[in-house]
Amino acid sequence: MRDKPLLRVENLKTQFVTENGTVRAVDGISFEVYEGEIVGIVGESGAGKSVASMSLLRLVDNPGEIVAGEITYKGRTIFAAEETEDGDRRLQDGVLSAETVRQEIRGNEIAVIFQDPMESLNPVFTIGGQLREFIELNRDLTGDEARKEAIDMLREVGIPDAEARYDEYPHQFSGGMRQRVLIAMALACQPSLIIADEPTTALDVTVEGQILDLVDELQRKYGTSFIWVTHDMGVVAEICDRVNVMYLGEIVEQAPVDELFYETGHPYTKALLDSMPRPDRTVTDLDPIRGVMPEAIDPPPGCRFHPRCPDAREVCRQVHPEPAEIDRVDGFSHRSACFKRDVFDVGYDESPPLDNLARGESERGQEASEVASGGGASE
Amino acid sequence: MRLLRYTLFRFAQAIPVLLGITVILFLFINMTPGDPIRIMTAGQEVSESHLAYLEARYGLDRPIHVRYWDYLSGFFTGDLGRSIHYNRPVSEVMMARIGPTLLLVLSAFLFAVVTAIPLGILAAKRRNQPSDHISRIVALFGVSTPSFWIGIMLIIIFAVQLGWFPSAGLVMPWDAPSDAGLSGYFWHMVDVLHHLFLPMIALGTLQMATIMRVERTQMIDSLQGEYVKLARAYGVSERTILRKHAFQVAQLPVITLVGLGLSTALGGAVLTETVFNINGMGRLLIDSIQQKDYQVVMSVATILAVIFVIGVIITDIAYAYVDPRVTYGEGE
Ligand SMILES: Nc1ncnc2c1ncn2[C@@H]1O[C@H](COP(=O)(O)OP(=O)(O)O)[C@@H](O)[C@H]1O
Ligand code: SF4
Ligand SMILES: [Mg+2]
Numbered sequence: 070m071r072d073k074p075l076l077r078v079e080n081l082k083t084q085f086v087t088e089n090g091t092v093r094a095v096d097g098i099s100f101e102v103y104e105g106e107i108v109g110i111v112g113e114s115g116a117g118k119s120v121a122s123m124s125l126l127r128l129v130d131n132p133g134e135i136v137a138g139e140i141t142y143k144g145r146t147i148f149a150a151e152e153t154e155d156g157d158r159r160l161q162d163g164v165l166s167a168e169t170v171r172q173e174i175r176g177n178e179i180a181v182i183f184q185d186p187m188e189s190l191n192p193v194f195t196i197g198g199q200l201r202e203f204i205e206l207n208r209d210l211t212g213d214e215a216r217k218e219a220i221d222m223l224r225e226v227g228i229p230d231a232e233a234r235y236d237e238y239p240h241q242f243s244g245g246m247r248q249r250v251l252i253a254m255a256l257a258c259q260p261s262l263i264i265a266d267e268p269t270t271a272l273d274v275t276v277e278g279q280i281l282d283l284v285d286e287l288q289r290k291y292g293t294s295f296i297w298v299t300h301d302m303g304v305v306a307e308i309c310d311r312v313n314v315m316y317l318g319e320i321v322e323q324a325p326v327d328e329l330f331y332e333t334g335h336p337y338t339k340a341l342l343d344s345m346p347r348p349d350r351t352v353t354d355l356d357p358i359r360g361v362m363p364e365a366i367d368p369p370p371g372c373r374f375h376p377r378c379p380d381a382r383e384v385c386r387q388v389h390p391e392p393a394e395i396d397r398v399d400g401f402s403h404r405s406a407c408f409k410r411d412v413f414d415v416g417y418d419e420s421p422p423l424d425n426l427a428r429g430e431s432e433r434g435q436e437a438s439e440v441a442s443g444g445g446a447s448e
Numbered sequence: 449m450r451l452l453r454y455t456l457f458r459f460a461q462a463i464p465v466l467l468g469i470t471v472i473l474f475l476f477i478n479m480t481p482g483d484p485i486r487i488m489t490a491g492q493e494v495s496e497s498h499l500a501y502l503e504a505r506y507g508l509d510r511p512i513h514v515r516y517w518d519y520l521s522g523f524f525t526g527d528l529g530r531s532i533h534y535n536r537p538v539s540e541v542m543m544a545r546i547g548p549t550l551l552l553v554l555s556a557f558l559f560a561v562v563t564a565i566p567l568g569i570l571a572a573k574r575r576n577q578p579s580d581h582i583s584r585i586v587a588l589f590g591v592s593t594p595s596f597w598i599g600i601m602l603i604i605i606f607a608v609q610l611g612w613f614p615s616a617g618l619v620m621p622w623d624a625p626s627d628a629g630l631s632g633y634f635w636h637m638v639d640v641l642h643h644l645f646l647p648m649i650a651l652g653t654l655q656m657a658t659i660m661r662v663e664r665t666q667m668i669d670s671l672q673g674e675y676v677k678l679a680r681a682y683g684v685s686e687r688t689i690l691r692k693h694a695f696q697v698a699q700l701p702v703i704t705l706v707g708l709g710l711s712t713a714l715g716g717a718v719l720t721e722t723v724f725n726i727n728g729m730g731r732l733l734i735d736s737i738q739q740k741d742y743q744v745v746m747s748v749a750t751i752l753a754v755i756f757v758i759g760v761i762i763t764d765i766a767y768a769y770v771d772p773r774v775t776y777g778e779g780e
Contacts, residue, residue, distance in 0.1 A: 123681075126681055128677070128680055128681060171683050171685065172683060174683075175680070175681055175682060175683035176681070176682035176683040177683065180681070180682065181678070181681040181682075183674055183677070183678060185674055188673065188674035188675065189674045189675055189677075189678050190675060190678075191673075191675040191679075191693055191696075191697065192675075192697060192771070192772070192773060193696045193697055193700075193770065193771060193772060194696070195772075202684070203682045203684075206682065206683055206684065207682065207683060238772040238773070240772065240773045251678075254682075258682065
């Protein structure tokens with residue numbers, strides 16, 4: 070095993086109580102982030118990636134709540150609670166107070182970059198003003214020092230004429246430039262971990278490439294760890310060291326990036342990879358995943374992927390697979406939550422195959438269902 | 449600098465608008481039936497030649513376009529003509545009346561803005577809690593009740609029944625007795641506020657309710673913005689988010705609303721002045737319409753239009769000042 074992780078998430082559960090029922094947006098995920106690595110969280114829209122990310126900062130929108138699990142960061146407990154018998158939660162001792170998390174974790178320890186650079190910046194304040202505010206809040210810099218740091222950072226992320234642009238407003242920047250500003254914001258606070266929630270999804274492919282290169286370079290330079298959230302396996306391939314594949318609130322596969330691509334353990338991961346546009350394939354070769362991901366309010370029983378899984382068998386509908394280690398690479402686990410692997414002794418091989426969408430038996434279902442693919446998932 | 453150019457540009461733009469308004473007003477007033485000279489001389493024995501003399505004296509014998517031109521040039525030189533009814537220069541008649549109206553409208557606005565914005569923010573913050581529901585009911589009552597009715601109710605309850613406030617008239621702050629010392633001046637101001645209180649609330653309630661509703665909606669909207677999420681994620685306190693990050697963005701529509709509210713407030717002032725027996729421009733307008741006092745009606749209406757247009761321009765400029773995204777209409 071490696072040294073202690075920077076961030077450890079264990080059995081995290083975040084739920085939204087709505088009129089229609091309880092949305093189990095994040096349903097018991099566990100993963101670690103080590104120093105200096107980029108860890109991907111990949112999955113279709115609605116899988117719970119954003120809710121999981123924000124849970125790490127204890128920022129869940131109403132009516133959501135982290136109901137269980139443990140989040141430890143540099144030995145400090147950001148969150149730890151257990152579900153009690155009657156469905157309530159009980160906070161454990163030694164958990165950081167909400168105020169401490171705000172002052173000592175958000176920004177200065179863990180910073181974020183959001184998806185939509187158009188909406189993430191406040192339209193009525195200058196770029197410089199916003200940068201400076203966050204720098205002053207999260208570092209021991211004030212006034213001119215903070216201003217200087219802000220300008221240096223703008224330069225660092227490749228904004229030409231940074232000094233002049235410091236006083237401009239967000240609407241005077243292009244989408245790509247705004248995303249650079251957001252990256253500058255995150256780095257300027259000198260956090261040890263940056264959560265990037267689909268930061269390139271709203272950008273066109275060329276700009277996306279530039280941003281990925283920039284992050285790669287800066288990550289090397291500053292040694293900051295990243296959690297990189299995306300629905301795009303192409304981005305994962307380009308930037309991540311290790312990957313967590315999320316489906317309906319759960320992590321169904323977890324592996325170092327090469328292992329994930331070449332020794333794929335889970336049918337959902339395989340489906341994501343097959344639907345990914347690649348230079349060596351024409352569009353007709355793409356094999357989109359059939360059907361849409363069900364609602365997180367009422368997830369399918371057993372394996373949550375079984376209605377869409379080409380390999381689903383009767384047992385998959387009855388038993389719920391927990392992720393289990395199927396291999397170890399460079400001291401890292403490769404975990405998968407699929408009965409096809411031998412580590413699960415539930416009688417998969419003897420179980421009769423299931424008729425479902427993925428087998429194409431239902432023509433109607435095929436038409437009615439939206440086609441979700443890695444490149445074109447609606448986001 | 450750009451803002452200054454924009455300001456000049458907006459004022460220049462307003463000139464044709466105001467000219468158009470005066471033409472329409474002029475035509476309207478001169479086309480309504482009823483002859484002012486006959487109203488003025490009603491019940492008296494007047495010879496034809498005297499009528500002709502009066503017509504000439506008030507300039508009513510000349511063609512309409514000449515009279516319009518006279519009026520317009522007079523307006524710019526400060527000569528607004530003579531009031532038939534009061535038999536005094538219109539400017540004098542108006543000067544005596546503009547104070548109370550301005551005092552009433554501005555204080556009503558101040559009252560509205562100062563109460564509505566904090567209440568709106570509070571309602572947004574305590575969304576769907578009891579205090580939010582109460583404020584929404586009050587706001588609904590405020591926007592759906594005519595100001596004159598509120599005025600009458602206020603008079604009945606607080607002036608007639610309880611006797612806490614006077615039911616009529618205003619006292620002008622600058623009308624303090626000249627020999628009043630510091631304490632005399634203080635008591636004069638108390639008297640001013642005492643008179644102003646009920647009409648101010650009667651006129652300001654509608655504005656308050658409208659602004660509060662929009663403030664609440666805008667704040668709720670703004671608080672859900674990505675930039676608020678980002679600020680939270682960087683450790684900004686809820687207090688600062690409420691006062692700075694969410695607040696500034698939310699004020700943009702509110703500014704427009706306040707500006708447009710000026711027109712409804714001017715309309716409301718006419719009725720409020722009638723209910724509270726205040727000698728302002730509103731009552732002057734109504735009286736003059738009844739008297740067919742062309743010169744006065746024309747001038748009062750023009751002044752109100754000017755005030756309104758200036759209000760709109762100031763609104764636009766304020767908006768441009770607060771919202772950096774406003775393009776300055778110069779085709780840049
Ligand atoms: N404020 C909320 N209220 C109710 N449900 C929510 C809320 N935010 C997210 N969800 C639900 O949580 C699930 C996960 O959402 P999200 O984390 O945004 O997905 P992703 O980022 O993977 O696209 C979805 O089913 C979504 O509908
Ligand atoms: S457990 Fe069964 S349904 Fe689930 S992914 Fe594996 S094979 Fe498919
Ligand atoms: Mg998301």
